[in-house]
Amino acid sequence: MNCRDVGELVHAYVDDELDIVTARQLDLHLRECSHCKDSLESVRAVRTAVSNPAQYYKAPPELRVRVLAATRALSANAVHLPSLPTAFGSEAQARRGEGRGEGNLEEGRSTYALTPTLSRRQARSPQIWWGVAVAAAAMIVLAFGLFFTLQGQRGNPVVAEVLTAHLRSLQPGHLMDVVSTNQHTVKPWFDTHIDFSPPVRQLAPDFPLVGGRLDYLENRPVAVLIYKHGDHLINLFIWPGDSGQSFAAQRGFNFVHWTSDGMTFWAVSDLAGPDLNRFSQLFQSAPAPATRN
Amino acid sequence: MAQPPTSEHFESTVLVHLDAAYNLARWLTRSDHDAQDVVQDACVRAFRAFDQFRGGDARAWLLTIVRNVSFTWNKGRKEARELDEELFEAADDRVDPQAVLLRAADAQRVREAIELLPTDLRSVIVLREMEELSYKQIAAALDVPIGTVMSRLARGRQRLAVLLTEPDAVRDLP
Numbered sequence: 001m002n003c004r005d006v007g008e009l010v011h012a013y014v015d016d017e018l019d020i021v022t023a024r025q026l027d028l029h030l031r032e033c034s035h036c037k038d039s040l041e042s043v044r045a046v047r048t049a050v051s052n053p054a055q056y057y058k059a060p061p062e063l064r065v066r067v068l069a070a071t072r073a074l075s076a077n078a079v080h081l082p083s084l085p086t087a088f089g090s091e092a093q094a095r096r097g098e099g100r101g102e103g104n105l106e107e108g109r110s111t112y113a114l115t116p117t118l119s120r121r122q123a124r125s126p127q128i129w130w131g132v133a134v135a136a137a138a139m140i141v142l143a144f145g146l147f148f149t150l151q152g153q154r155g156n157p158v159v160a161e162v163l164t165a166h167l168r169s170l171q172p173g174h175l176m177d178v179v180s181t182n183q184h185t186v187k188p189w190f191d192t193h194i195d196f197s198p199p200v201r202q203l204a205p206d207f208p209l210v211g212g213r214l215d216y217l218e219n220r221p222v223a224v225l226i227y228k229h230g231d232h233l234i235n236l237f238i239w240p241g242d243s244g245q246s247f248a249a250q251r252g253f254n255f256v257h258w259t260s261d262g263m264t265f266w267a268v269s270d271l272a273g274p275d276l277n278r279f280s281q282l283f284q285s286a287p288a289p290a291t292r293n
Numbered sequence: 294m295a296q297p298p299t300s301e302h303f304e305s306t307v308l309v310h311l312d313a314a315y316n317l318a319r320w321l322t323r324s325d326h327d328a329q330d331v332v333q334d335a336c337v338r339a340f341r342a343f344d345q346f347r348g349g350d351a352r353a354w355l356l357t358i359v360r361n362v363s364f365t366w367n368k369g370r371k372e373a374r375e376l377d378e379e380l381f382e383a384a385d386d387r388v389d390p391q392a393v394l395l396r397a398a399d400a401q402r403v404r405e406a407i408e409l410l411p412t413d414l415r416s417v418i419v420l421r422e423m424e425e426l427s428y429k430q431i432a433a434a435l436d437v438p439i440g441t442v443m444s445r446l447a448r449g450r451q452r453l454a455v456l457l458t459e460p461d462a463v464r465d466l467p
Contacts, residue, residue: 008447015421015446017428041390046450049397049457050422055404059315063329067311067336068304074340075300177349177429193349214349221348 001029003036010040014047020181158266159248159255161217166235166253166268169213169224175233176211176226186212190223198223198238198263201286207234207279227279234269234279249273256280300340307339310352313424314359320419321363323408331366335359353426357434360416367412388454396457406456414449421446 006029012018013026030037169175178189186209187200193214202209211226215237222239245258254276256267265283269276314335318328335358339346346354396402407415416435420426428446432439 008443011443011447011450012428015428038388038390042388042393042454043450045390045393045397046453046457047422048394049403050407050418050453052397052400052403054400055407056312056423057316057319057328059311059332060325060329063315063332064311066329067308067333070333070337071303071308071340072300074337075303174429177427216347 001025003029003033005029006033006036006039010036010043014040014043017179158218158257162235162237162255162266162268163253165215165217165224165237169215169226169235170233175213177213179211181209181211183209186225194221194223196223196240196263198225199261199288200225201283201288203227203279203282203286206230207282229269229271229275229279232269232271232275234267234271234276236283237266237268239264247273247277258284260284303340303343306346306351307343307355308336310355311336313352314355316423317356317359317416317419318363320407320415321360321412322366327366331359331362335362338362350430352424353430353434356420356424356426360434388451388458392458393454402457403453406453409456410449410452414445414452417442417445418449418453 006026009018009022009026013023018026030040177193178186180186180189181202183200183202187197190198190200190212200209200212207227207229209225210228213224213226215222215224217237218239218241220239222237225236225238227234227236240262241264242259242262246255247257248255253268253270254273256265256276256279258265258280265280267276267280267283269279271279311332314332315328318331318335319325322328322331335355339355339358342358407418410418413435417431420431420434426434428439428442431442435442437445
């Protein structure tokens, strides 16, 4: 790595957003290069300046009272409280039109788009859910420039859901909520973010754990562990439940499904079938993590 | 059918992040009065959209809404002061970290420097440095790619470093 490669990487380095390999390379470069070391230190200095609690504006007490009053009134199905009607009237109206006359203001939809929309529709009707799933998968596939149809997957909707979630996770920024190769970091993260405790295991060195995230499958939030094998990613979906085991292949992706200790596991990857099977066996035979220390 | 949101659940999930919401709105609108209106509006919107909240990070979700409302709120208003781009293009990225640290304790100066950033850089700086959101969460909140978050963050920090160390950086503004 040289100074030209470093560029914005010092920011990602300071923010702990670099993958381990790049971080190591940068470490080595920083030991030898005072110029880049200075950039790094000035980024840290700016962080120190801005994150000073003196710069943080706390909500005034009267705002808290106002907001509580407004949302409690709404919750009691009281009259609609028009706040800032002039500034937002037209936008609100446009959005209402989109919301099929339900009057929903779908804030944040463009950003948290896929999953909340799915889960909401899903709660209503399986048929609608299926349509949305197909549409969502189609969108993702278009985004990837792949071409496949969901025909033939009706026999196992979980496979379709797992595949959709896997493809979604491959989009930039969707793979991981917690980035860590350490099970003692990943596990507590899940404990504070989900209502069950997924087994988090470190496997053989050629199947390193790289992180975890929350996803939404089968009408519920599920835990996902992300492992790597060479350049291939493996998503391991885990949720409570108990329903058999199987192996499936779908459009170049392989799936292994098993249950143990009352948990359902689905591993999906573009890894070759035998390798994914080995992963599954490694995971199942890995000792439960020892307690910390 | 989705449950109608209860105000108790909403309060314990979303409204506990009222400080974060106000802080972001306050930095984006640069006015206490506007920030309060923005937060109130954002909370009402969040409440109505609460059934779409997927159960991830409620703070990031609320901040997304605050940012969207602030954006609408700021539309049509001119930035109080625009920075001179050339000033920063001219500045080398060689900034003395010690000089930055020396100014870091001067809260008034730091505040002015942050306020001088263009809104798109300021939002990234506030979300990262004050709220400690991940790049991914910032990208979601601002509806931009992660690469854009990284370049805005880099530019924002670089400008702050210059603003904090160059005595003339502020005075020469139109």
